[in-house]
Amino acid sequence: MPELPEVETTRRGLAPALIGRRVLALTVRERRLRWPIAADLEHQLRGRIVERVERRAKYLLLRFDSGTAIIHLGMSGSLRILAASAPPRPHDHWDLELDSGRCLRYHDPRRFGSLHFTAGDAEQHPLLARLAPEPLGPAFDAGYLFAATRRRSVAIKLLLMNSRVVVGVGNIYASEALFRAGVHPARPAGRITRAQAEALADAIKAVLAAAIQTGGTTLRDYVDPAGAPGYFRQELCVYERAGEPCRRCGARIKHAQQGQRSTYWCPACQRR
């Protein structure tokens, strides 16, 4: 999926086109996403005005006076702002038609994304209620991360991708943050030193912030709401660089499977 930087880039692109706009209609072409789109969603959203566009973890939150739409992009999802008359392409699963003559259009070939609406407190929605702190917020720091790693035997890279520990860090940025911090991805989380926890917390914040600055990483599907790719791919130090020279020391970047996901690291810069 889009990870935190891509979702945040999407949020920033959507906000000016959505805030204050009234929903004329929700048009669903394919209800079968990760969870089926609820049958009453068209009715829930029609006529409502978007008050705010927020992000929690990798979820986008469209705040209406009547409740909150909760959107996840899955692995291959993207959101565009288009003319309402633009003909839909394959995998364009739903449109939110706006009173501006434009629409918010959801595209997702793999259909791992989702769309929910809750009239209540969105923070208490089952998908959001048990999420860990935001990595760019004040609650996530070295002390928090160090404590979260204690007595955990799982590899540090998998721990970083656990949304009960920290949110928004996916397969790309976990590898990139570990490289920046000089920590081997397979190191058991409980063996991370205090100094490594500090380096890692700093690296996570730095790499996410830098990726947001360049509009995120486009590997295959991701585009921002204007249809533009992100440019952080050229800044990646290890991800999808197996066999290429480390940008820091020249050693060949290694690649292995961890928890059924690809991991990349520099064998010289990142010691076990």
Next chain:
DNA sequence: ACTGGCTCCTGAGGGC
């Protein structure tokens, strides 16, 4: 309570 493995789905790319 943790940990690992499986699962959903489509498309792209490589080998033969």
Next chain:
DNA sequence: TGCCCTCAGGAGCCAG
């Protein structure tokens, strides 16, 4: 050209 295999920005769910 076609077929079969592997691999993709996620994360909920389940058994052990």
